[in-house]
Amino acid sequence: MKHLLRNLWIVVLIVCCNFQQAFAQQMPPIPVDQKVRIGKLDNGLTYYIRHNALPEHRVEFYIAQKVGAIQEEPQQRGLAHFLEHMCFNGTKNFPGDDKNLGIVAWCESKGIKFGTNLNAYTSVDETVYNISNVPAENENIVDSCLLILHDWSNAVLLEDKEIDKERGVIHEEWRSRNSGIMRLYTEAQPVMYPDSKYSDCMPIGSIDVIDNFAYQTIRDYYHKWYRPDLQGIIIVGDIDVDVIEQKIKKIFADIPAPVNPAERVYFPVPDNQEPLIYIGKDKEVDDPSLSIYFKHEATPDSEKGNIGYLMQDYVTSMITSMLNSRLNELRQSANPPFVYAGAGYGSYFLSKTKDAFEVSAGSKADGIMEALKAVLTEVERVRRFGFTESEYERARANYLQRLESAYAEREKSKSDGYVREYVRHFLDAEPIPGIEFEYSTMNQVAPNIPVAVINQVCQTQLIPDNNQVVFIAAPEKEGMTYPTKEEVLAMLKEMKAWDVKAYEDKVSNEPLMKEAPQGGKIVSEKPDCIYGTTELTLSNGVKVYIKQTDFKADEIRMKAYSCGGNSLFDTKDALNFNQSIMNGLVAAGGIGNFSRVDLTKLLAGKKVSVNAGVGGTQEYVNGNCSPKDFETMLQLTYLNFTAPRKDEEAFASFKSRMKAQLESSEANPLASINDTIMKMMYNNHPRVISLKANLIDQIDYDRVLALYKERFANASDFKFYFVGNIDLEKAKPLIAQYLGTLPATGAAPETIRDNHVDTQKGILVNEYAKEQQTPMATNFMLYTGTCKYNLENKIRMSVLSQVLNMVYTEEVREKEGGTYGVSSYGSLSKDTKEEFMLQIVYQTDPAKRKHLNGIIDEQLKKVATEGPTTEHLQKVKEYMLKKHKDNQKENGYWLSNLDEYFSTGIDETEGYEDIVNRITIKDMQEFTDSLLKQGNKITVIMTVPEEK
Structure with a gap:
């Protein structure tokens, strides 16, 4: 040094x-981290291997290819991306026509979820595949993942029928991504890259090529460019480096070195x-x-x-x-x-x-x-x-x-961070x-x-x-x-x-707080509370729960809340308490004596952030910091309670930018369907406002600040949670000083007012046509009703969402080639009522919408009458159990559990694995049936006008 x-x-x-x-020039070399082993096989394949203990018992498998859309000839436009898809549709050792042995099916049977842990991307100059968060305890699973990498390298089957099935999927991916800005990017390429290969290289390619290329064309592309001298294997995780290296040498030895390979040109x-x-x-x-x-x-x-x-x-x-x-x-x-x-x-x-x-x-x-x-x-x-x-x-x-x-x-x-570094080193x-x-x-x-x-x-x-x-x-x-x-x-x-003047940097020497508040005390301390927390009761009534962890060395997370939120506001203030308006404006104004800009300057060199806001049923403060910046986080919290700042210039800026964004969004067809969905759900209820540009000048800034201050005027019913690398003894006096002196009126704890906005009931359908540059039908289906809020039902809803995603991937995406993907998501809520929502969204060719919507309905009803298949249910369980184990080592998981426990009374950890393990097909059938038989479904479909 x-x-x-x-x-x-x-x-x-x-x-x-x-x-x-x-x-x-004349600079010493940068060493390569000795903790990663880098080697090259005789066939030219490069490998990177590193042992890393976090996440525990997990490993990452990547293969990076120095190949992308830039290698395509005009008749091949889109085949690099198409080939990426085909790598999941059948290889030598994982044939695509076997629902149990295909790559996706096999991975999901081991808790490796498609789209989450199993994925790939294609760009102009590279293609990268990953199998992530793989359970490392089972050597057979590790060996099989290596075999998948091997097959991606040299043994993709590219069968005729699988190619034809995938054409529809990629056509629909093109449809969903062919937005206005993407069309302009594509049109701009020849201008931005005159006389260059980059003038026509968008990975999605030509839709005519995608629909019509000959089978041999993609096979030729694969054999020409997918070869070991252009490939890098990256394996990082809780593994033995020596063992993995020997496995790589053995498994990849049969891949031949290329003979007279085409030159990989960097244009x-x-x-x-x-x-x-x-x-x-x-x-x-x-x-x-x-x-x-x-x-x-x-x-x-x-x-x-x-x-x-x-x-x-x-x-x-x-x-x-x-x-x-x-x-x-x-x-x-x-x-x-x-x-x-x-x-x-x-x-x-x-x-x-x-x-x-x-x-x-x-x-x-x-x-x-x-x-x-x-x-x-x-x-x-x-x-x-x-x-x-x-x-x-x-x-x-x-x-x-x-x-x-x-x-x-x-x-x-964590291992994924090292993987990203090694991918960039190779490429x-x-x-x-x-x-x-x-x-x-x-x-x-x-x-x-x-x-x-x-x-x-x-x-x-x-x-x-x-x-x-x-x-x-x-x-x-x-x-x-x-x-x-x-x-x-x-x-x-x-x-x-131009007449340009030098920038003047206006910097305040004023501290964040001129004087620290005094007088707060800890009146009681209880160790070993829920989740191993220490409970502190402060002199102003504030409750604090501290969970010390060693998951991360430089992180403390904070959350605070009290009941009420905007449910306590009168409907006449609906515009002012709109969360985008209120929380955006309060943040824009800064705190104390500092504008938002000045505050950013003041906090330079610190790892700390705090934001406060008012939600539908609670007022809250969220924060995170480095342990050394813990006091600063508490100071920011104190000021968010006591000194939100009025800033007319910030208000004018906020209005100007918000108007521009709202006016511009009207060009996007999706803005239309979002408005329609809100109207269908809430029937133009006055508490639910769809923001439009003409409403912005009606905002009452003083009223917004008054409402915000009202919700933070009494901290006595707030609960604070801290999770992370926190020194309890050092933290206690600071907590007493800043949180113990927050304003307390002595009023009784507030509860949520029943200003609940009900979703419309019954079977409601709104199908309408809107001109679109790329004809597309956007389909939204929402099921609602009542459902008891408990851990069992929350888990069942998660299982149902994941099962439906699997079913629709198989039935709508793969079999029909009808969409790039169907998204299913379900949730339960508990404020004044216990309710559920289950939504299903996808996009497709307008001509296919009726047929595909029939499949969507049919498959959901099938789950309600027969339950999920054994294979689907088991795959979901494997993933949830694996994810649950990983979550135990995350600060955010415990912060969320504390919030859930104290706001709803639900312990997310108690018996979680037992509940997952004992869920049966019949349980899921009865649960799904109980949701559907309530008879509440809203369908919104935005399509295009029919041709005359």
């Missing part, structure tokens, strides 16, 4: 030459001297958005292996962090020039061979040019003046805090030195990189005059004003001549 300090002079190179090349992206400008319009684009790219050469893989690359990443992260803070501050102004804005540095749009500094924004309907000028002004301000010392101090403090937190958690890190040569090295190195390097170096990079390298690209997407509608390419080009050319 001293060597690094002696050679920090090398950073000076940044100020006088290309910053990416400079970082790579270049040409430079452009004049700006490339794309302006697209679509009727289904929600809000206008824009991105400006300043392109740079991507760092070659060969130059990512030294300390300079870490420093490059540090410098670019500092720049984007500070610019994002400025953009966020501008967003909070009374009349913000954009709805949102952000900056980043990484790959240029779709391409990994070109990087870019990107600034993006979302605008008001009539404010595209205003938003564009605003973000370009900030870019020019950075180029001309750089950043201030105080901005840099905060950004660096936040960076070092994140690094410190990761280092503190080094013995508590992109990203360094994997381990957190110990990174923490030690960057804690020496970062404090020695001055803001002058950051600014020199901004001023000389980051924002070039060439290699500029602008992407603008806007709604196509009457009265809309669109910029022209000439106007955008003129703005880019003129920005250097």
Whole structure:
């Protein structure tokens, strides 16, 4: 480490030459973490293996392929993604036509849920498959997962009938994803990538190819590109590294090395001297958005292996962090020039061979040019003046805090985090030195990189005059004003001549609290309460429950609540107590003497957050922090109770942005169905407001704050829960000081008022047509009624939801090829009534909706009359039992259990496994039947007008 300090002079190179090349020169190499074993088989297959104890008895299996949509020829457009699907539809050792031995069926029989633990993705340059959270105790399961990876590598069957079945699924995936913005992204590619292979490479591909390609075409693609020299196996978890390595060598030995393999080309992206400008319009684009790219050469893989690359990443992260803070501050102004804005540095749009500094924004309907000028002004301000010392101090403090937190958690890190690192190392040569090295190195390097170096990079390298690209997407509608390419080009050319002043960083030296409250006491302490908590009763009546855990080293979670919520408000205030309005406005105003922007600055370098709000049946406070920031979390909590801040500028900003978002959302067809669903459910009940732009000016800010303060005026009936790495003895005096002095009126504890809004009863149907650019039927079915709220029924509802997802995947997705997926979700609630909701949602070809809805109904009724199949029920049980074991080591699980226990009286842990194990087919049949026979079903279908 001293060597690094002696050679920090090398950073000076940044100020006088290309910053990416400079970082790579004369820098010591980055080591590879010795805790991961990396090897390569004779056939070219690379493997990464690491033992990691968390989650306990679990292991992750990944295979990464250096293959994606960029390898496709025009007649193959979409086959990389299609092939990803086919890898789940039959392999040599897991034939797709065997419902028990297929990959999905076999995995789910071991508690490895499809879509959750078993999945894949295809992008432009890569395809990655995963089998996650696999039980590691059974060696046969581990061996079978290795065999699945083997088959994905070299033994996918690609049978005719399976290919034909999957065409419909992918066609429906295309349908559901062919949104307005996706159409514009696709249309923009030739403009953004002239004379480049990237001009036509969206992974979903051509629908004509998907529907009609010859079987041999995909087989040729598979055999050409799925080969060991382009594949990496990553296995991390509670395993013996030596044993796994020998298994890999044995299982993958039969895969032959490629003979005369096709070259895996990384296609270049040409430079452009004049700006490339794309302006697209679509009727289904929600809000206008824009991105400006300043392109740079991507760092070659060969130059990512030294300390300079870490420093490059540090410098670019500092720049984007500070610019994002400025953009966020501008967003909070009374009349913000954009709805949102952000900056980043990484790959240029779709391409990994070109990087870019990107600034993006979302605008008001009539404010595209205003938003564009605003973000370009900030870019020019950075180029001309750089950043201030105080901005840099905060950004660096936040960076070092994140690094410190990761280092503190080094013995508590979960396997999936390591997997992600190794996937990126294999695919992109990203360094994997381990957190110990990174923490030690960057804690020496970062404090020695001055803001002058950051600014020199901004001023000389980051924002070039060439290699500029602008992407603008806007709604196509009457009265809309669109910029022209000439106007955008003129703005880019003129920005250097703009009258831009240096940024002034307004920083308060005032502490979060000038004086800590005094007088609170702990009047009783009871150890070994529910879930092993310590119960504290404070002098103002507040109850506190503390559960000490060692699951994470750098985390304490908090939740507090009391009964009441907006159920206690009069209906006339429905707009003001709307949760989006009230909670959004209170958060926007800040607390104490600090605006939201000032508060963010004050908390730099701390790991702490607190948010308070009013829900339907309770007022609440949620928080989390590092143990060292525990007092700050309590101070923030105290101020959220006692000092919500009124800020007229923040109110004006909130209204401006909310109006713009609501106006823009009307372009999205899904906004229509959401409104219809709300009307069908609640029959325009005055307490249930569907927010529209014309309502925003009716908000009474003073009334919103008064209602909020009313709910937090009496803390005596609040319960607080703390779970995590909390030192009880150190925490008690702080809890007494801050929570024990919260206001207490002495009033009796409140209960929920019966202002319950009932869902409409009976069989109700609303099918309507709406013009859509891609014809699609969106189907929503909701079953409601009464159901006793207890643990057994909560588990049964979870089982039913999961069973239905399996049934519909098999019957609607796979057999019919009718949809990309059906989502089933059920829940129970308990406030003034005990009720259930079961909703089923999916999208499909309008011509298929009646047929598929018939299958949806038929299969649900089948469960109500016959129960689920033995196979489905057992798969769900396996997953739930596995998940339950994993949950025992999560702070969030225990926080949720405490909340459930005290708010409903239900102990989520008592007998959970016994209940799951003893649920029978008959139990589920009777439970489902009891829900359906109540006869309450709301159906909403949005389709397209019939052709005349």
